[in-house]
Amino acid sequence: MIYLSRLGYLLGLEGVALLRGFREGGSDREFVQARIAEVRALLDDPALAEADGVTAEPGAIGPGEVYRSWAAHYDAGGNQTIDAEQPVVRRILDGLPTGVALDAACGTGRHTAYLAELGHRVIGVDGSPEMLAQARKRLPHAPLFEADLHRLPLPGSAVDTVVCALALVHVPDLGPVLAEFARVLRPGGHLVISDPHPVSAYLQARTPRTGPDGRPALIADHYRPLSEYLAAALPLGFEVRHCEEPRRPPLPLAPGAPRPDALPPHGSREILYWCPEAANAALADTPVTVVWHFQLAR
Template sequence: MIGVDASPEMLAQARKRLPDVAFHEADLHRLPLPDNAVDTVVCALALTHVPDLAAVLAEFARVLRPGGSLVISDAHLLVSYLRPTLARRRGTDGRPSLLAEHHRPLSAYLAAALPLGFQVRQCEEPRRPRHSLDPDTAPDPLPAYVSWDLLHWCPEASAAALDDSPIAVVWHFQLDGIRKAEQPDQIN
């Protein structure tokens, strides 16, 4: 198992939990692996912060062996409509800042993956569980910031908008057994 992250802080946390795993500080656009090096790539909740999806998927295809699997989880496009983008802490100064987020329709993943020789094996859209409408017992549907405070005043509207909505998309792609570069030229 090999772990890759661009954040030294996240790598430090990962090393604490998994001391026997090799971790590398690197960008998703330049993985520190040779071509055809791994059987499976798992990318969890990171692609929403990448502006060029196709370039990262091309890097995943480069390091995967033919027939290898790519499993991606990412925030669902609907999440961008249902919750505000929240400030997160970054850097040593502790100042809040927004991470860039790129909310994509499901078709964007297909448009980036299929030309690289990936085939869809499965796509799931996990949903938020239904909550009670009783404001005293219902869990907070979202952090209460700015106008989102209104969600507590009208739990029926909150439940209608948020309950049972997709919160993520999980893709399982498989790389063709024959890479495009290895395929014979076709005459059209």
């Protein structure tokens, strides 16, 4: 069980801000004293002192349950992970030859539609029927299949490009899924992967949800060091063409803007405005995602 505390998270941000300042040279005496004073203020804040923490069971909610509730508003904007990831992925796709492209874990079809605009013959696969329903609205004539990444409904050497965006974090073992990508790719084909960065896993506030038993629970996720992608991909014949780690922009702040009066829910980004200077010092310019471009050896 994991005990989630908004006060604990804010104190953690203050600590990260100090450590980054010590290491990167951004902490003068005034900054350090401000952080110490803010820590004392947070500890004395009655709103935080009276706020009950949440004890949640890790891994008790599968991605299907979460995407069921996300599907209708997934494309509404304001998702910092997508905002960081999408331009990098599209820049890579812009440089690839057109052919048959598989969007594995296509979700609402945001990359599928872009591949189609580039001239690819597209195929989409996703495990969430709710997300696929949104993709079908966007691409009513594209072949879109409900399937697991471990068992793609395609013959071997069927596609020229595979895209898998922000989905492998839900897979406990990369090896079998990357082997399936290698199976359906033609020799010389391209694999473009994006995934949440492991650094972001440590720095973002966790969001508890209601589990199957009605108690607070956390989604099953698997943040991994970058070396694990290489360890899974290279033995399959994949060669690295590019790797990029898009960064988090600073928290937008209006001059003199007060923090929210009401304590935001657990996991809400609004909690950052309770200590915005520390949040920017801790989070700004840290990796949000990792984007890989592999090519299958000929």
